Amino acid sequence: MLRASGPAGTVTLALLALALARGEGQHYDYYGWQPENVPRGRFYGREPQCVDIPADMQLCHDVGYKRMRLPNLLEHESMAEAKQQASSWVPLLAKQCHADTQLFLCSLFAPVCLDRPIYPCRSLCEVVRDACAPVMESYGFPWPEMLHCGKFPSDHDLCITVQFGNNQATPPPVPKICTQCEMEHKADGMMQQMCSSDFVVKMRIKEVIEENGERRLVAAQKKKVLKLGPLKRKDTKKMVLHMRNTGSCPCPQLDNLSGSFLVLGRKVGGRLLLLAIYPWRKHNKEMKFAVKFMFSYPCPLYHPLLYGAGQH
Template sequence: MPRAGGPPGVPGSALLALALWLAGSPGGGQHYDYYGWQPESLPHGRFYGREPQCLDIPPDMQLCRDVGYKRMRLPNLLEHETMAEVKQQASSWVPLLAKQCHTDTQLFLCSLFAPVCLDRPVYPCRSLCEVVRDSCAPVMESYGFPWPEMLHCRKFPSDHELCIAVQFGNSKATPPPVSKICTQCEMEHKADGMMEQMCSSDFVVKMRIKEMTEENGERRLVAAQKKKVLKLGPLKRKDTKKMVLHMKNAGACPCPQLDSLSGSFLVMGRKVGSRLLLLAIYPWQKHNKEMKFAVKFMFSYPCPLYHPLLYGAGQH
């Protein structure tokens, strides 16, 4: 397939200028009959039986609301062919925006989920993918989610190609300051936030912490023998008998909930392989109305169809 020639990496703020340049370039026009650049996963390119459409970004597509343009092409650059599929898949990434792991996260994700409606599809530059990945992958890993293969940065064009460049961030990701609260400890303490976190957790347990250790950049919480399992999920008897919870990428960050290990805690997590990863921890407060409501109605709460990865305080 031919590659689109033209200017090097394009910042998001210059998308309008890019649109004007494409409109005046050879072969410009209103037809979308090919991709100007093909990722490695599609070596033979992709042809459509019909021309892709330009549609308004739906107002309920939260991921790309206020992204800086109003029209998107469909099918998008992740091969989603219906707006319903786009919205369903994009909604899973909304919680990552709340974590504010990189200033270009929305630009990168929306360039794929809701690509700007230009004469030719324009992919994010490899460098844009890399800075977002380097900053956000550790946050995702804290919750047991690896950086997905569909966003592998090698699939995207280098900066000398026509592509969307880093707009707000630096060429290298800046490590988060040590004072930033651990992602597992910044959870929303309102009932809705707790129940949303329960939806995305495999298990929910009320327990005391026997001991806490730090090793290889993570914390290990050893549960006391007496505990109450509120949501069992995929846990086996051996998992609950000697429960050890791992807090990934949490060796140096503060966690106010763990300043004192006295009292009980409400913990939520996922089972990844043989390890139990801690997603959220709350001090148990039996007279707290929000917590009582969340625990009482956790199984009747209408969990979303998509898998909410990273609900946190920034969302509410």
């Protein structure tokens, strides 16, 4: 559906209709908008141009249109910069926190190519933020300031609106596995998780404490630090790992605490947050390879937000 008013709106609608007819904006509804509240004073080295969305821009290569505006709406002037920054958000799509996550992110990283920028509506930002921010916070990542929803236009302006409704899908009868307990079964995926982690430790778990929607894993005294990161040796003496926003979600790995575990985590605000946990299986070739070569793996300059089983 297209909505706008006034001469500028009529011209813009014509351009939008043309883009839709060409397949550049298929699958999306646009509401009429002109970016009056965009900060002034930004000067680019070159005029905005239309370029193909490259196949290796994993976040947006299948978003539903083929051409994007560059510089994009996050002020990335080169394709290399846009791809590098966008790669950090690919893992969030695997978490499936909201059906419009890709639409929202790609409207900024790879905006549809028209004569003027078309921003996401504030309501689109809000539904994605409300669904995905708790997942990010579980890993110690706050919702970034660059995606502050107050920056985006209201729904009566010309902007990209919510596509799949404001309500989340009906939850399944069986609670979804805790995000920290999803397992990546390939060495490459495990090493990507290790890139995102401050520390990697092989350890036994003494007990699990559940309180206020959070779980705390108390490590046994004997452990082997495989990656120390920013931790001090004293941090490894009495390790307590926090699982944020776990509520009542199941974590199959913690059903049986016998044996050792491979745990990956980050240090945030003085606390150790659990990012991923695996039963230690020394004969598992994928795990063995990942542990052996994790320091030689080419981690991206901008660490991914989170990686999980959905990335297979």
